[in-house]
Each structure stands twice: as C-alpha cells, then as structure tokens.
Amino acid sequence: MSCHPPKKKSNKNNGKYKDIINIALAGNPNVGKSVIFNQLTGLSQTIGNWPGKTVERMEGHLNFLGYQFNIVDLPGIYSLSTYSLEEIVSREYIVSEEVDIIINVIDATNLERNLFFTFQLLELEVPMILAINQMDILRKRKIDLDFKRLEEIFKLPVLPVVAVHGTGVHQLLEEAIELVIFHHPHSHYVEGGKNKHEHLSHDYHLREESKLKIAQERSAQKYFQFPDLSSILSYGKEVELKIKDLLILINEYREYFLQFNYPSRFLAIKILENDEEIINIFDFDDKSKHIIKKAEKYRKELEDLHGEDINTIISSEIYNNIHKIIEKTVLDYNPETIKETLAEKIDHITTHSIWGYVILVLVIVGIYAFTFIVGDFLGGLVEDLFMNLSIPIYATYGEDNFWVKLLWDGAMGGFFGAVGGVLVYVIPFFLIIEILQDSGYLPRAAFLMDRVMHVIGVHGKTIIPMILGFGCNVPACAGCRIMETEREKKISVALTSLVPCAAVMTVVLGLVGRYLGLLWVLFLFIINFSVILLVGRILKKIMPGECTELIMEMHDYRVPNPNVIVKQTYMRSKEFIFKALPIIIILGILLEIMLIFNLLEPINIVLSPITVLWLGLPVVVGVFLIYGILRKELTLVLLAILAASMGVTILELMTPIQMIVFCLIIMLYFPCLATAIIIAKQTSWRYSLSISLSEIVIALLIGGAVYWGYVFFTNFF
Amino acid sequence: MIKFGASKNLNMIFSFFQIKSKFLLEIKIMISSRYKNHNYHKKRGTPLIKCLTECDKGEKTKVLGVNAGFGAKRRLANLGIVPGTIIKKKREAPFHGPLEIIVKGSTLAIGRGLASKILVECDQTCDL
Known part of the structure; x- marks a missing residue:
C-alpha cells in the first residue's frame, strides 16, 4: 500500500488570517465521539468517503463566537499503527495541514485504554485538547478525576464533558479558539487566577481588535508550540x-x-x-x-x-506510564465497583448458550417485521399519492402522450417507485439499525456466531452486516465497512448481498407462502442459506489471505440516545437519497423508453431460452426479472397485475413448481441495483460486477437444477 | 475424554430437564475432580501456566506472553494485553466459540484460536 502524503502546503502558517478553525475528533470507538459531533454540528453534516479509501468521513460545520468551525469525526480506532484502513486514514489526516486542532475524546469509565490512544496522539505533536467524556457515570460510581493534575501532566487543556447532556461541549470550542487563534493554552484549574485568561465570551468588544493583532503575530511566530512531554512519553x-x-x-x-x-x-x-x-x-x-x-x-x-516483541515492549511501557498517571489523578480508583446492574443481566441473557440464540432469531424476525410493516404502510401511502396525482395529469394530457409517458410514468414513476418501494423500507430500517447499534446488541450477536462464521472463512463480525441484510441489503452492504481487512470486507459484502431482504421476503411470502404453504417457504430459505454457506466456503478458498481472529470490544448495554438515533437516521437517509435515488430514477426513465418503443417483447424472446427452456417459467416473466433488478418486490406486483388483466389468478398463471423456481431466482439472481451500487462504492465496480454475474449463474444453476430435478422426478415416479 | 466445555453444557441441559443419570454423575465427578486439582494448585500458591482457553469462568489470571503473529500481537498489545496485565475471563461463547474477557476495565471478545495463544499464569495474588 502506498502512502499518499498531503503534498500541498496550506496557508495555515503563512500569516494570512482566516477565522475558520478545523477540528478533528479522535478517540476509541464508542466513547461518545459521534454524540459530541452531533451536539456540535446539528444537521449541517455531510457523510462522504475519504479520498480513494472506503472509510467513511463525517464532516460538519458550525459558527460559534464569530468563528467558523469545520469538524471532522475521525473513525474510532485503538491505535495509530497500520492495522486497518481507518488507522491509516486517521494518522494521515491528523498530521496533515488541514487540521488546526485535535479533540481527543476519552471515555472516563475506561481511562487506561483510552489514554493509550492519547499517548499515540501525543507522539504526533499536534495541538490537542483532551475531552474526558462520561464524567457523570464516573461520578455516579463515586470516582473523581484530578483535572488540575491532569493538565499539569499533559500540559494541554483537559476538560470534563457529559456529551449526552451537552455539558462542556462548547467549552471545547472556546478552548480551541484560544489554542488556535490566541495560541495560549491556559489552565482552568490554576488558583489565584493570575494565569487565567479571560474567556472569549466575555470580551466581545476586544475581539475585532485582537484578531488583527493576532494576524500580525501569527506571521512572526510558530502558531503552536507543542509542550515538552518527555517526562511521560518515555519508553524506558x-x-x-x-x-x-x-x-x-x-x-x-x-x-x-x-x-x-x-x-x-x-x-x-x-x-x-x-x-x-x-x-x-x-x-x-x-x-x-x-x-x-x-x-x-x-x-x-x-x-x-x-x-518480547517490540510492540509489546513499547505498549507495556506506555501502559506503565498510564498507570502512574492514573494513580496520581484518579481519586478512589477501583475498577471493580461496578455492580450487577440491569445491563449486566441483559448481557448475561443475550450471550446465553440457549436464550442467546433465541433472542438472535427474535431480533432478526423483529427487523423483518418492523421494516416490512412500517415500509409497507408508508409505501401504500406513497403509491396512493402517485395514483391520485396521475389522474389529473392523464386527464389533461392524455394517457398515451409520449412526453407524459417519458416524464411522468418514467421519471416520476421511477421517483415514486424509488421513494415508495425503496426509501420507505430503508428509513425505518436505518432507524432500527441505529437503535441496535447504539444499544450495543450487535457485538453480542457477533460473539455468539463467531464459531459458525469461521466455517465460511470470516470471523463473527460479519454477522453484523448480515443481520442488517435481513432488513435491507443496501445499508447492510454499506455496513460491511466495519470489517478490518479488504479480504473480509469483500467476503462479507458478497455474503450480505445474498441474505434475503424484506423485499425478497414479500415476494416469497406473497407467492409461495400464500399459495403453497409455509413449509415451502422454509425449503426456499434452506436453499438460500445453503447457497450462502457454499459461496462462503468457495470465497474462503479462492480469496488470498488468512482468516483473522475476532478481536472486538463488547461495550456495556445502554439506553439508546434518541437524539443521536434520529440524527444518524436522517444523515444516512440523506446520503442514500442523494447517492442511490438519482440512479434509480434514470433507470426508471430507461425502462419506460424501452416500454414505449416496445423493446420488452424482444427481451422476453431473447430471454426465453433461459426462462422457458431451462427454468420452465412462463414467457412473460422475462420482463419481470429485468424489473426485479430495480426492485425485487416489483416482480410480485407485476405478476398480480398481469394475472388481473388476463382475468385469472396467479395460481392459474403459474404451476407450483414454476412458483418455487421463480422465487428461487428472485432470491438469488441479482443483488438489487441499489445494492450493486453500494457494493461498488465499498469495494470496486469490478468486484460488484463479478458478484452480480456469479449470482446470476448460481441462480440459474440452482433454479434449473430444481426444475429439471422436478421433471425427472415426476417422469420416473 | 470428554472436553470440559462440552460436558459443562451437557450438565446444564440435563439439569434443565431434571434428568439424573449415571452418565451425568460420572461427568460431575470428572468436573469436580478437575476443580479439586485446580484448587490444590491454588492453595499451594504455585502458579499454573496455561492458555487463556483453559481458564475457568470468572478466573483472574496474569498474562505471561502472547504466542501469536506480529499483527495479532501488536493489536493485542494496543488493547492492553501485555505481559503482566491481569485478565478476568468473563464467559465463553457456546460451541467452542470466542471468549469474553475483562482487561483493564473494558470487555473484549477474542476468538478462540487467538485466545489459546495467550499464555497466562494463575496467581493467588491477582487482584483486579
């Protein structure tokens, strides 16, 4: 992997004054970084990717005390080595000239490990503020920290924060202004107030004047002198x-x-x-x-x-130094004061060898049910709206007008289809993912399933995107970014795209479940999961590299923070709307063009060797399969419409074996278009294409095998 | 020889259905003898070197070393698993799955393959 350092020099130190302060939030996973980020930036956030990397980049803006802040939420990491892409991205970003100041968010309830990361950041010698989060929980445990002492040791501002309540969050910004603009790291805890710099909020009238003065000063001197920390940054x-x-x-x-x-x-x-x-x-x-x-x-x-290994030597030394600091600064330190709380009890049940799996199944069913019920209800509303809007338009311009067909049926139909068919499922699904993620259940599922997942060549974490895949494959594939290595990310994406999502469930239940009984649904699911298992085994063999072992933090259960959940859901939906919807709408127009010029009939004929001869399906379904690429549940809707127009029931249109084969094909033949796009974004277009093609081949093979097996069976017995 | 983890699960299932059999009795004797052995070492105060997977639930041990590759070792070291660290084993996942351990106040799940490469010593003086 090559290193791409930021080549261009920014104008930070050349004396040109600007009142934009660039902040990066860094810290371990689950320390409340994103809560602080949300408190600071509100809804002015953008989610993107780091250039050339598949790591998510969260960025937000705010104005505070007359300064503009650009805040970047770095991925949660444990160290600045090069174990994962996240770590490389963070390291390169922190030292780049784009950042003015780092806010290191530290979980007060887990000081030792969090300070390890702080030590790594200190080595980078960047201006930094330490924000010690979850002080309320620590104080509830009757433990307190000596902040004055901490500031003396680190020679950097150390501030207590309760992110969930927003306490102390804006003080971080005040401190940032002081460090970056006034390059004056003052101590809050010095008594007598001699060194105490007046808070910016008190001297509005002085600000304009001082801005000019600072601008002149900055050209002359280095803007931040990193303190000498050789006393604590010593490794023996x-x-x-x-x-x-x-x-x-x-x-x-x-x-x-x-x-x-x-x-x-x-x-x-x-x-x-x-x-x-x-x-x-x-x-x-x-x-x-x-x-x-x-x-x-x-x-x-x-x-x-x-x-010992060199990393072990240095890590031990760092942990020794941390231990010394903790002894000096933590008052009444006793990590074992945590009592058996409700969270502990839930933890015990959800990792139990029997009840754990029962709950896992319930959670999956719950995701299905929630996504399906809410999505179906909202989808119905959107469809009604489209129908009602169509009536006057058809009335004024005529139903067969070319432009009406292209623009209304194609573009708007595509838009409403995307909103009513995809978005309404995706939003409730995002909501449930965020709740699951924030509560801390998902690592437990990974813990329970680790052994099983090793069979298919990945470790337990893969189950997290796969569980999410039961709701909707699109965000689930995006969720595969949690995997550490490229190999695991690729395998997880492939497996997740095969998990039957809520839309596929609709087709299977609406067709096979309704007409043939639930036993056949079970049969289809068994085939689907065998395919996942098989594909996993094959990928395990052909993908270069070894399966890494699970190393994962299991943070305590907590009550999800509604504020964060709603904002995250909003952000993710926004990202989806702007990235996937345009493509879906364009394809809607394309399909409509094909319909207008009657290109679908030839497609049916072209596809008929496959659909009719190999799979034994009726000729008309060829088009449905094309539509299914866009929205899988659309196949069922079209089938119902066709049956109605012919005046027959679906049962008369298709024989039972045709239904089963049809459902199998729908389940397996292609990850829907939005999923394919997300896969490409996560890995590469080439990989996305190869997954799609191999899934088509698998679907055809299995569909054909079932059909010909049936033919063979009925002819002989 | 029946493996320890499996027999423990069996025990639980049997007791769940209130079935008492000779077979179960045998297993119980086996388990208790193992426990006795263990206590014997504890009482004598002699440290017993073993890998993390062999520890009992709730047992506190001190890390002696990690016998894994470069990358895994670095990652474990970053998370605080270095010689001298005190680890408490919280639980094991069923079917010989990963282990849940408490290190320096945080809970980690570690794959069984990796956990078996972490050598620990039982020590009475272990106080977390």
Missing part, C-alpha cells in the same frame, strides 16, 4: 537510547521528511516498531535504507534483551 532507558540514535540519523533527512508532516520522533518510533507505511517512506535511497537496517538491528537487540 534502553528504548529511548535507540530512539535517540535513530533520531540523529533521521534528522539528516529532515528536509525530505518534512513533506510527510510526521515529527522525527514519531518516525523513529514507528521505524523501530516495523511499521510498513513508515518503512516505505524511508525506502528511497541507499543512505535511508541504512536507517532501516539500523532500526532492524536495534529492534533485534531490544527484542533479545526483553524477550
């Missing part, structure tokens, strides 16, 4: 000696490394830690390769001396 005598040696070598190359923005010490540590990305930076001429060799030698010496 032996390691420090080696780092110092490497530093001397690296500093000779300072000119060259400046473009990567990493501080020399960070480079020295990472090259000692055998970090692939950093080593790539060094790998450019003989002299720099000499540094790599030297680092290798040192690494070996240290590993021999300690009898």
